[in-house]
Amino acid sequence: MDLISGKFYWPTTFQDAPTYPVLEEDIDCDVLIIGGGSSGAQCAYYLSETDLDIVVVDKRRIGAGSTSANTALMQYSGEKMFYELVNAFGEEITARHYKLCKEAMKEIEKLSGKIDIEFKLRDTLYYASYEEDVKKLEKDYSYLKKYGFELDWLNQEQIGSIYPFEKRAAIYSYNDGEFNPYKLTFGLLEEAKKNGVRVFEHTEINGKKLESDNATFYTKGNHAIKARQVIVACGYETLEFKLEKNALYTSSYNVVTKPVKDFNGWHNRTLIWETARPYVYMRTTADDRIIIGGLDDNTTYPEDRDSKILNKKDKLIEEFNELFPDIQVEPDFYLAGFYGSTHDGLPIIGIYDVFPNCYFLYAYGDNGTVYSQMLSKILRDVVAKGSNPDLEIYLQNRPLVK
Secondary structure (H helix, E strand, O other), X not given: OOOEEEEOOHHHHOOOOOOOOOOOOOEEEEEEEEOOOHHHHHHHHHHOOOOOOEEEEOOOOOOOOHHHHOOOEEOOOOOOOHHHHHXXXXXHHHHHHHHHHHHHHHHHHHHOOOOOOOOEEEEEXXXXXXXXXXXXXXXHHHHHHHOOOOEEEEEHHHHHHHOOOOOOEEEEEEEEEEOOHHHHHHHHHHHHHHOOOEEEOOOOEEEEEEOOOOEEEEEOOOOEEEEEEEEEOOHHHHHHHOOOOOEXXXXXXXXXXXXXXXXXXXXXXXXXXXXXXXXXXEEEOOOOOEEEEEEEEOOOOHHHHXXXXXXXXXXXXXXXXXXXXXXXXXXXXXXXXXXXXXXXXOOEEEOOOOOOOEXXXXXXXXXXXXXXXXXXXXXXXXXXXXXXXXXXXXXXXXXXXX
């Protein structure tokens, strides 16, 4: 799959990133993780806390897939709003999902004390793009307050008093965050290596043999990896291993500006996003750049997606200038990439009869790294202990409200 195209920012922030060998022999292990991006790295890190023998393989350079395009806004709210998830799954499951997201965010913050991921706590402004969206925000605000999330309701006047723009209404959330997803991926894998995890890059899987008690996957270099259990954590390319009817991908775009000298008017350098669909979002970086992303469209053809990069870059800059006319920005990096989501709004752990001993991690949605974190911990328990009480929430056949 042609995942991403353009000029990438994150690899420039870690030019001496570790390298890993190519697999050049047949090997055995307890757990094979296919995918060395954010999802695979988090699975490897948490499984490395067990006594299991873990192997990670990636067909590219580690971190060179969608991790290089991840804009890494850390939030518990997603593009499906709380009340929409309640309509699909009920209030109890929705509340549990949000609390698991919040726990995952705290875990990422905790990791930042062990590895340098340029982590910074940030508040979030989530504003109503249109008049009809105000009631939607009010519903979400009511639910989030009910379950103890720290947030405020801002009216038009209050928004205008702290930002250089006015919107009809907004939810102001506390203690979200931003980080460097590229450094997170390498940092987790290096920690996992200390616990004995073997990591191989430029090692592509192109065949498999699945049996009742084990699985053997074959590399393009004609080597076999025999494992008792397998986790497929290839990001959006997981769909190439197993199509999932609840998952889909579209195209998304982002721009990273040159460093900005003055953020005057940008209250607390908050994360910013909106209720419009498709939406635009914004964040800052550790070296004082601005990431502006969104303007998703439904194309699934790389040529069509890539033909729009320059136009989308200009439109994203225009969207920023409308909000912050006094902050002068120039684009430096820009890209287009495939973006995965689910029809019902929750990420997926896939367990299929046709793939015995295999688990498929679809951390799809606009909180991909947060989803990867919580699904990785669930899978650690399932693989190492046989169960986790939250598994049923995320299985591909999870129950819907009838």
